[in-house]
Amino acid sequence: MRLTTKGRFAVTAMIDVAMHGEHGPVTLSAVSERQKISLSYLEQLFGKLRRHGLVESVRGPGGGYNLARAAEAVSVADVILAVDEPIDATQCGGLENCLDDHRCMTHELWSGLNAHIFAYLRSVTLAELVRQQESRARGEPVVMRDQRPPSPRSTEPVTA
Amino acid sequence: MRLTTKGRFAVTAMIDVAMHGEHGPVTLSAVSERQKISLSYLEQLFGKLRRHGLVESVRGPGGGYNLARAAEAVSVADVILAVDEPIDATQCGGLENCLDDHRCMTHELWSGLNAHIFAYLRSVTLAELVRQQESRARGEPVVMRDQRPPSPRSTEPVTA
DNA sequence: GTATAGTTGACTAAATCATTCGGGAATAGT
DNA sequence: ACTATTCCCGAATGATTTAGTCAACTATAC
Numbered sequence: 568m569r570l571t572t573k574g575r576f577a578v579t580a581m582i583d584v585a586m587h588g589e590h591g592p593v594t595l596s597a598v599s600e601r602q603k604i605s606l607s608y609l610e611q612l613f614g615k616l617r618r619h620g621l622v623e624s625v626r627g628p629g630g631g632y633n634l635a636r637a638a639e640a641v642s643v644a645d646v647i648l649a650v651d652e653p654i655d656a657t658q659c660g661g662l663e664n665c666l667d668d669h670r671c672m673t674h675e676l677w678s679g680l681n682a683h684i685f686a687y688l689r690s691v692t693l694a695e696l697v698r699q700q701e702s703r704a705r706g707e708p709v710v711m712r713d714q715r716p717p718s719p720r721s722t723e724p725v726t727a
Numbered sequence: 728m729r730l731t732t733k734g735r736f737a738v739t740a741m742i743d744v745a746m747h748g749e750h751g752p753v754t755l756s757a758v759s760e761r762q763k764i765s766l767s768y769l770e771q772l773f774g775k776l777r778r779h780g781l782v783e784s785v786r787g788p789g790g791g792y793n794l795a796r797a798a799e800a801v802s803v804a805d806v807i808l809a810v811d812e813p814i815d816a817t818q819c820g821g822l823e824n825c826l827d828d829h830r831c832m833t834h835e836l837w838s839g840l841n842a843h844i845f846a847y848l849r850s851v852t853l854a855e856l857v858r859q860q861e862s863r864a865r866g867e868p869v870v871m872r873d874q875r876p877p878s879p880r881s882t883e884p885v886t887a
Numbered sequence: 888g889t890a891t892a893g894t895t896g897a898c899t900a901a902a903t904c905a906t907t908c909g910g911g912a913a914t915a916g917t
Numbered sequence: 918a919c920t921a922t923t924c925c926c927g928a929a930t931g932a933t934t935t936a937g938t939c940a941a942c943t944a945t946a947c
Contacts, residue, residue, distance in 0.1 A: 568730075569730060569731060569732075570728075570729060570730030570731075570844065571729060571730075571731065571934085571935080572729075572935075572936090573934080573935065573936085575840060576936090578840060592892095594891090594892065594893090595892080595893080596892080604936090605936070605937050605938080606937095607936090607937060607938060607939080608935090608936055608937060608938095610893080610894075610895090611936090611937095613893085614893090614894070614895075617893095617894095624892090624893055624894085625892085625893080625945090626891090626892060626893050626894090626943075626944045626945055626946095627890095627891060627892060627893080627944055627945030627946055627947095628890065628891040628892070628945070628946045628947070629891080629892090629945090629946065629947095630891075630892050630893065630944090630945075630946090631892075631893085632893085643840070677735060677739070679856065679859055679860070679863075680735065680738065680803070680851075680856065683851060684730065684844075684847075684848075687844075687847050688844075691843060696840065731903085731904080732904075732905085733903085733904065733905085736905090752923095754922085754923065754924090755923080755924080756922095756923085764905090765905070765906050765907080766906095766907095767905090767906065767907060767908080768904090768905055768906060768907095770924075770925070770926085771905090771906095771926095773924085773925095774924090774925070774926080777924095777925095784923090784924060784925085785914090785923085785924085786912080786913045786914060786922090786923060786924050786925085787913055787914030787915055787921095787922065787923060787924080788914070788915045788916070788921065788922040788923070789914090789915065789916095789922080789923085790913085790914075790915090790922075790923050790924065791923070791924085792924085
């Protein structure tokens with residue numbers, strides 16, 4: 568589970584398709600213009616999204632892409648996994664054979680943090696992001712649901 | 728807010744320091760051996776961690792690194808931001824001047840998803856990860872606290 | 888047929904990742 | 918003072934990823 572600009576481009580594009588897909592397929596040219604992502608890059612990304620069953624394509628004039636599932640049934644994790652095939656960065660190669668005294672803590676740590684983040688991204692749906700986007704467009708304040716309860720925190724300035 | 732192997736190396740290393748820091752500073756050589764991360768790479772990472780005030784260094788024999796704050800007061804987001812200086816991938820260059828009909832949706836989407844993920848990573852502390860790690864070492868089942876409530880989900884196989 | 892639009896593959900400049908090397912500066916122990 | 922340890926710093930490097938371009942192809946609506 569990596570999280571890069573590539574995955575975010577894909578999420579952005581998927582939201583665009585979700586928001587404009589009511590009147591038939593959405594062309595990549597349209598997404599490209601609205602989101603300012605190069606057409607060819609989008610073609611690469613949507614190739615993967617299609618092969619992973621997240622979108623369906625319609626060829627020819629009037630064609631384009633549709634979501635293959637309802638926006639409620641597509642998570643951010645689904646999209647990211649589709650375009651950003653996961654790497655294995657546990658030195659032990661994913662095996663459990665790396666056992667000195669503490670059995671490859673790196674491996675445990677990775678999969679642990681991975682699981683945390685994955686579970687979170689899996690809980691955020693495209694539909695939610697679309698709703699948030701539409702609220703913002705209307706100038707309404709954005710309500711972020713279920714943040715975890717506050718706990719002792721650092722005092723570093725927040726500059727994400 | 729990016730999430731790559733680099734950031735995870737940093738988190739892994741910080742957890743190692745947190746777990747072994749009870750009896751004085753932890754040397755990077757020790758971290759390097761335990762976590763199988765190259766020493767020079769660790770030096771680069773800890774240079775940034777130090778400049779961001781997350782660790783303190785002690786030179787000379789018996790020296791090494793200590794956490795500058797309690798493990799409870801350091802979030803995963805703090806660590807990642809320190810080593811992985813944030814990029815700006817909103818075509819508009821972070822400005823708000825990109826207003827056609829929908830005022831740079833790319834920008835909004837990015838900062839929105841960013842905020843989600845950042846808020847989550849900010850809520851996970853080093854102390855939590857250390858606890859989880861120690862539980863695992865004792866063979867106890869890992870309890871992951873506060874997942875968000877389940878909602879309509881895809882049926883894709885989970886292979887993060 | 889022709890224009891539209893997806894499909895595929897090769898190729899590329901730039902950035903980032905992870906590592907290696909070489910030399911410094913500070914300090915504890917002798 | 919000498920020496921070993923450890924942090925500190927910058928430069929260089931190969932591999933990978935990013936983001937984009939180009940070109941040729943297939944399917945389809947009109």
